[in-house]
Amino acid sequence: MKSLKKQRRIQVIVMAAVALVLATGLIGYAMRDGINFFRAPSQVIAEPPSETEVFRLGGLVEAGSLVRGQGESVRFSVTDGGESVPVVFTGVLPDLFGENQGMIGTGRYVNGVFEASEILAKHDETYMPKEVMDALKEQGVYKAPES
Known part of the structure; x- marks a missing residue:
């Protein structure tokens, strides 16, 4: 009888x-x-991902790089102070999106250009995504907001 209980217990486990x-x-x-x-x-510049990989790219929108095309097409560059990556986006940008502002985009890196499918911008004057802040600190570019 004990053997049957033990066997049943092992089967359940x-x-x-x-x-x-x-x-x-x-x-x-x-x-x-x-x-x-x-x-x-x-x-991204040091180790370019494959063209099929979807990832998030973040940093500051480079000053003077924002170019609006026809319709909802937009081109700009994102920098972390060390390197810049050109970005192409078709769609409606967030209201707070602008030059020298933090952003994160989701998309693919194709032929040296990040093709974004989604763009997120900071939502107030002091917020910056943690990943972007860490990358900027690593490059020595991050400046803490003045209170």
């Missing part, structure tokens, strides 16, 4: 472990396209 591994694998598979890694312009 094995089945629970298999179910846990399967669930973890399914979650990872489902999230594979939903995870976008952040890169600063210096990282």
Whole structure:
């Protein structure tokens, strides 16, 4: 009788472990396209990602680089103080988007140009995304907001 209980207990533990591994694998598979890694312009120039990889690019919009095309097309450069990456975006920009302002874009790096599908801008005069702030500090460009 003890052997049957022990065998049943082992079967339950094995089945629970298999179910846990399967669930973890399914979650990872489902999230594979939903995870976008952040890169600063210096990282993109040093190690260009593949053209199929979707990632987030952040930094400051370079002064004098903002050029509005026909319709909703916009070109500008993003810098972290060390390197600059040209960006192309078609769509409506956030109201607070502007030169010398922090931004994060989601998209792909194709033929030396970041093709953004989404642009986020800081939402007040003191906010800057943590990733952008860290990249700017690393380059020695970050200036703390005056209070």
